[in-house]
Amino acid sequence: MVNKKKYIAMLLAGGQGSRLGSLTRNIAKPAVPFGGKYRIIDFTLSNCVNSGIDTVGVLTQYKPLELNEYIGNGQPWGLDRNRGGVHILQPFTKINSKSWYEGTANAIFQNIRFIERYEPEGVVVLSGDHIYKMDYRKLLRFHEENNADCTIAVIDVPLHEASRFGIMNTGADGRIYKFEEKPKEPKSTKASMGVYVFRWEVLKKYLTEDDKQEKSAHDFGKNVIPAMLSDQKRLYAWDFTGYWKDVGTTESLWEANMDLLNPACELDLDDNELRIYARNFDSPPTFIGETAQLENCMITKGGEIYGHVVSSIISSGCVIEENAIVENSVLLPGVTIKSGAVIRYAIIGQNAVIESGAVVGLSDVEGQRPEITVIGDKKKITKKPA
């Protein structure tokens, strides 16, 4: 069959991302802007393309308008294919059936027909809310070499943080014998990255069985993986080294942005081998005025900078007026900082306006960075009366 693909990817992008607060009030988490000109989902989509996976189903559910529009026909990622390409998979109604995606496994289960059209040997299941660059071909090779039913990418985390993750206990050959979701006393430091590859025939069987379990949460980590383990299926952990960050909270989103400014950070956007693609909007180059002072920052096109910018990420189309100060902050697209305003340790939402003299964010306290302040999209912040 013409449409046959060895591997296809299913990208889970339906999460609300409630811990990102006002940043996800109107858009899904994967559509949140990142790093000046990207959206969070660009990383996973680009990884797929750079790994030779040209068929990607994107499962959306929460506030999908902007995300769907952003993905469009997939052209920015080269996913506008005649055979394969990117497909938005939204929940739909069926005869005698609930329609919303209930859990990660259920979301895939409801799209069995989509997957079967490509007769894949394996399905790569991904999350749309992680920042990392990975050549999935290495994972797939490991998966094939082990003749595995499921391979899970894992990253070594510090032991004291391990209880925040799904932890794999493995033998020396990488075979997983136990999986623990957020264990109180972790016995391993191999944390699941939310990147799975399954042998399709095996996954299909387990998804179908899981669907019949009324009590199941229909979740990969809670239900499907444990069920496969208890049946002695061949589950392997593949060790990934490199940068990986879950940007599920405002603190971690801010940290990941700041990592781009750290020359020691392993995440290098500027290498040509695994390039990150994004939908581009046409705006002229950045203008840096006479009065601007810049120090260790990233600024993308369309900006007009006259103020003082230190250790910050400035997205497209931002205006920073004279005598304004932006420090340790992330400005999402279209933000205006009027003269004399001060921004510290903040994420400023799209098209927000910080009026003259207004102060946003907190200062360091004895060298400790304060909590990150978030200003929602289109908000207008005025100077507090004295």
Next chain:
Amino acid sequence: MNMMGIIFSNIYDERLGEITARRTLASLPFGGRYRLIDFVLSGMVNAGMTNVGVITKQNYQSLMDHLGCGAEWDLDRKVDGLFILPPFGQGQKSVYRGKLEALWGTRRFLERSNEEYVLLADTNIICSIDYREMIRRHIESGAEISMITKREEITGLGDSCDVVVRSDSAGRVKDVLMHYSVPGIENAAIGMYIMKRTFLIELLKESHSYNLVDFERDIIQSKCAYLHITELPFDGRILRIDSLGKYFSANMALLDASVRNEIFSRHGLVYTKIRDEVPTHYGSGCRLKNSLIADGCRIFGEVENSILFRGVTVAKGAKIKNCIIMQDTKIDENVELDYTICDKDVTITRDRVLMGVPAHQIVITKGKVV
């Protein structure tokens, strides 16, 4: 939009010297992330024109690479879209000599199109024109050919105007002067002409039988007494690029906010090829003043009154003033540049000092290591 477009990509190539030796004028980098053709092409698209032919002559590989299938301009279409029109050779004659011959080679394209009007345009004029307004004015005038003009000054200091028109109070062209150099303020043509498509086809047939070559000389000038030609004065800003000096000053004009607003957003945006660059990184210790910086640069030195294209690196201690640095050029440590134009992929090795002067910029050609 009932008008198609024809763009001449090679006009004036020879006047810009080294920077157009290996590319068309149309694909000359401009303004940090654009090529000259982007401005007229985007103007056409913003006016709702969806059928555009680009006439090429030689060295058009870079132009083909830039335009691709026209996706960035939304011209990758089933019906109409972007058409590259390479020279159409027959027998001994392979490359055309002037616009009339070039158009004669594309007559099949003109005949197959359906639009009632056609806009001919060069790429050496940077401006933001609303072509919808121009076609309305053309129809109102009742003319057979309309030419867009702009009041320009001839200083008498060695400059001249290619095509100057004299018209009556109704705008009807009475006289046309070519290569005119007498000082004064004149109405100069900006290489944009509107006429009916069928009229152009008839004109081409007639010109071919008389072996006419040059559209401006053999039609606009020679026939202005017989044809009804009107001028459509344009009151916006134009940046004319017909010499290296003008190329330099046109780039520098973009450092003025009012020029940027007019050129980049007066009648819609300017579209260009996407390069998937990362945002520009401004390192610790960098100092920038009054400069236009594209994405993908890494800047650790000093940059003043300059235009940096995509992917330029400026190392620590380097000082760049009054320069145009094209894409992917590398400026090493402690280099000093003033009034210098670096083409693509140039490397200036450490401690080099290159000083041009305002009236004469140094040009480093593509790929050179200094």
